[in-house]
Amino acid sequence: MRQICLPDEGSFVKFPNLVVLAVAALLATSCAGGDDEPDATGPAAGGAAVGGAEADSGSTSQPGKAETDSGSKSQPGKAEAGLPAARSFEEIAALLKPALGPCERLVTTGRDTELDTADKVRGGKQKALCWYGGQQFSVEFLLIDGDNTTLEALHKDKDIYSSERVGMGFTVDIVGTANAQTKTTAEQKLKATGLPFLNCKQDFAPHDGVQVIKAKTAGCRYTPTPRI
Known part of the structure; x- marks a missing residue:
């Protein structure tokens, strides 16, 4: 879930109440974690790409076809x-x-x-x-x-x-x-x-x-x- 961060103490918004400042500081600290959603360039995406490439090369090679063609070597x-x-x-x-x-x-x-x-x-x-x-x-x-x-x-x-x-x-x-x-x-x-x-x-x-x-x-x- 994406978190909403409040402006920190140095922004144009001023917090007269110390309690509010403490809450704001707490919220700012929690925002350092950023977005919880997975990055599209992360390992999951990379694994899918590798798997897809292997599948493509596998379907292209069609195991056994080369041997079958040369066994029409069964041809004289x-x-x-x-x-x-x-x-x-x-x-x-x-x-x-x-x-x-x-x-x-x-x-x-x-x-x-x-x-x-x-x-x-x-x-x-x-x-x-x-x-x-x-x-x-x-x-x-x-x-x-x-x-x-x-x-x-x-x-x-x-x-x-x-x-x-x-x-x-x-x-x-x-x-x-x-x-x-x-x-x-x-x-x-x-x-x-x-x-x-x-x-x-x-x-x-x-x-x-x-x-x-x-x-x-x-x-x-x-x-x-x-x-x-």
């Missing part, structure tokens, strides 16, 4: 080595779609998708079959270790090149076709994806102008055809 991309990269069957299908069209049927269970010894020694983790062209041919999707080092080490040890096309973290190969003509068409479509082969031959000598992607393993590289 380009690995550091220059190879197309994929970490799931869906991402492989997305990479192949411009050349092969949509995956019409993805099979992830059953005997044909069980990892065999040949898959495991290549670093295989999971296998699936995807059907294309009115289900006239199928492509095997094999997810392998993320940096391809197991696959590269195997090919270098055996001094061989791959029969399947390779991306970073996966391989693809045509495994089922209705007839020879369908197989030829399927191979042409798969070639149009631009996915290379792994070549770890010691006598490798590419022709001029051939694009070669360096592998992580010394003595290996990725080439547009099995043999150059």
